[in-house]
Amino acid sequence: xxxxxxxxxxxSKYFGAITALRDVNFHVAPGEVLGVVGDNGAGKSTLMKILxxxxxxxxxxxxxxxxxxxFGSPKDAQKLGIEMVYQDFALAGNxxxxxxxxxxxxxxxxxxxxxxxxxxRSRQMATDHLDRLHIHVKSVEQNTEDxxxxxxxxxxxxxxxxxxxxxxxxxxxxxxxxxxxxGKVLDLVRSLKQHGVxxxxxxxxxxxxxxxxDRVMALYQGTNFAEAELGKTSRNEVIGWIMGTKGHTASLxxxxxx
Amino acid sequence: MSxxxxxxxxxxxxxxxxxxxxxxxxIILVVVMMMLVLAVIKPEVFLSAQNLTNILKQNAxxxxxxxxxxxxxxxxxxxxxxxxIMGLSMVCLAVASKAGVPWPIVLLIGPAIGLLxxxxxxxxxxxxxxxxxFIMTLGTLNVARGLTYLISNGxxxxxxxxxxRYIGQAYFGLGLPPxxxxxxxxxxxxxxxxxxxFFLEKTNMGRHIFAIGGNPxxxxxxxxxxxxxxxVVYMISGFMAGLSGLLLAGRTDxxxxxxxxxxxxxxxxxxxxxxxxxxxxxxxxxxxLAGVLIMGILRNGLNINNVSAxxxxxxxxxxxxxxxxxxxxxxxxxVRR
Numbered sequence: 168x169x170x171x172x173x174x175x176x177x178x179s180k181y182f183g184a185i186t187a188l189r190d191v192n193f194h195v196a197p198g199e200v201l202g203v204v205g206d207n208g209a210g211k212s213t214l215m216k217i218l219x220x221x222x223x224x225x226x227x228x229x230x231x232x233x234x235x236x237x238f239g240s241p242k243d244a245q246k247l248g249i250e251m252v253y254q255d256f257a258l259a260g261n262x263x264x265x266x267x268x269x270x271x272x273x274x275x276x277x278x279x280x281x282x283x284x285x286x287x288r289s290r291q292m293a294t295d296h297l298d299r300l301h302i303h304v305k306s307v308e309q310n311t312e313d314x315x316x317x318x319x320x321x322x323x324x325x326x327x328x329x330x331x332x333x334x335x336x337x338x339x340x341x342x343x344x345x346x347x348x349x350g351k352v353l354d355l356v357r358s359l360k361q362h363g364v365x366x367x368x369x370x371x372x373x374x375x376x377x378x379x380x381d382r383v384m385a386l387y388q389g390t391n392f393a394e395a396e397l398g399k400t401s402r403n404e405v406i407g408w409i410m411g412t413k414g415h416t417a418s419l420x421x422x423x424x425x
Numbered sequence: 426m427s428x429x430x431x432x433x434x435x436x437x438x439x440x441x442x443x444x445x446x447x448x449x450x451x452i453i454l455v456v457v458m459m460m461l462v463l464a465v466i467k468p469e470v471f472l473s474a475q476n477l478t479n480i481l482k483q484n485a486x487x488x489x490x491x492x493x494x495x496x497x498x499x500x501x502x503x504x505x506x507x508x509x510i511m512g513l514s515m516v517c518l519a520v521a522s523k524a525g526v527p528w529p530i531v532l533l534i535g536p537a538i539g540l541l542x543x544x545x546x547x548x549x550x551x552x553x554x555x556x557x558x559f560i561m562t563l564g565t566l567n568v569a570r571g572l573t574y575l576i577s578n579g580x581x582x583x584x585x586x587x588x589x590r591y592i593g594q595a596y597f598g599l600g601l602p603p604x605x606x607x608x609x610x611x612x613x614x615x616x617x618x619x620x621x622x623f624f625l626e627k628t629n630m631g632r633h634i635f636a637i638g639g640n641p642x643x644x645x646x647x648x649x650x651x652x653x654x655x656x657v658v659y660m661i662s663g664f665m666a667g668l669s670g671l672l673l674a675g676r677t678d679x680x681x682x683x684x685x686x687x688x689x690x691x692x693x694x695x696x697x698x699x700x701x702x703x704x705x706x707x708x709x710x711x712x713x714l715a716g717v718l719i720m721g722i723l724r725n726g727l728n729i730n731n732v733s734a735x736x737x738x739x740x741x742x743x744x745x746x747x748x749x750x751x752x753x754x755x756x757x758x759x760v761r762r
Contacts, residue, residue: 253642
């Protein structure tokens, strides 16, 4: 536990009378890929939005590299290297790939709040960055609306890692993809891990979890339910966690294949 | 981006490159073709220096309004209040001019009123969270027009200081016999258009405006302060409307309370004819200016051919529908590509 990158202690979140999270603890280490599972309404999205600065927790604290932190906006989290990849990719389809990658952080000359954007440098930076991640596109000038789902996801991941990211949170990274593109995106996750980036994957797909995660944790009705190293659990057990059961998992599994 | 090297992008010249060229400059071809047709039908009238200068002068105010409206439409918004802002600005600066306020201050009144009403629009939209800018600006359309009537008592106010009239009336003869020459209003429009183009294409805030029009959620999670940007957008639109009020007051040497009634619809039409998408995120400054010119030349052409004003309105309506239909066809072709 010495070298945790991000730790959450006793996080609770209330929306009026509704309790979305209750006393949730959580941690992730550098270069670790953590799978977060849970049924709809289990609190996965709320927890991720707290980690990425979109929500502030009602109770509890976040500790980043050993020091307590408070995020007022996603920008605060970004400054520490915490980036979020959204399920719908959150790209502006009317704009080219390179502008999407640097949206909100455009390179150029600064005059107070205004930046004169250096489009040429931005294009070059985007091209180099995509090369580093082995992402192939025809041109960084292409509008993202002209890309396939997998290419869009790749651009979203490129944006998340454009500025020395330490932690990338991915919400259902394969849900909107064609099957043949899933593998490429998951390989991209593995290569982030090799670069020492911590990755959190929220997914319903056991294939995703068991392909690239080191550890998996389950939330159930807004609380910690279970967690384990990937080698010490099985698909059926994890599916049981999602449904809120421990033990006698074989009878509850939806695929009695073994 | 017209400066894409064909080799780097991998586009062939005849494929998407050509359609991209037409997308950006096709509208200019329309303007040139209209001018050619009129030059053939009525060469001695249409091509006269007086007529050409008139087209530019008459449409300068609309051009300023349309430029401001364009920024709003890029964010998928709409600003119905620009005509009323124009009227309010004219009347206020006319009152101030008559009261002997020093002219440098009078010059600032129009744009300042525009900024103020634009700020109210932006704050109403983002802080009160009214569901659509249509509603907020419909409100300020009425409020500003009512104020205009209150201040003027419903009667025109004429007789402005010469310095205030300058921008609306001045001319640069360039040694040519009058009425040929470059109107100062044209220079103002050019400066505003170039300034706006630079702002939208080359600054981060300009790019954020396009991002908001394309996908507001993406803009928000990229750390862009969407609400603050929208307030600036409506202030730009208001500022341009105030400036166009100053222009029209100068040209007519008066502030009349009915000025600019319904002109917001002309501004919207010009932006749409110019190829901007009503759903946000798409358009060019050049297209907007071309849209203004298409409407101006159409009206002028019908005038000099003695077609009644009633027919003009019918034709403008048809042009709006056709222009957007062409856009629909082009987009469909782009999807199939």
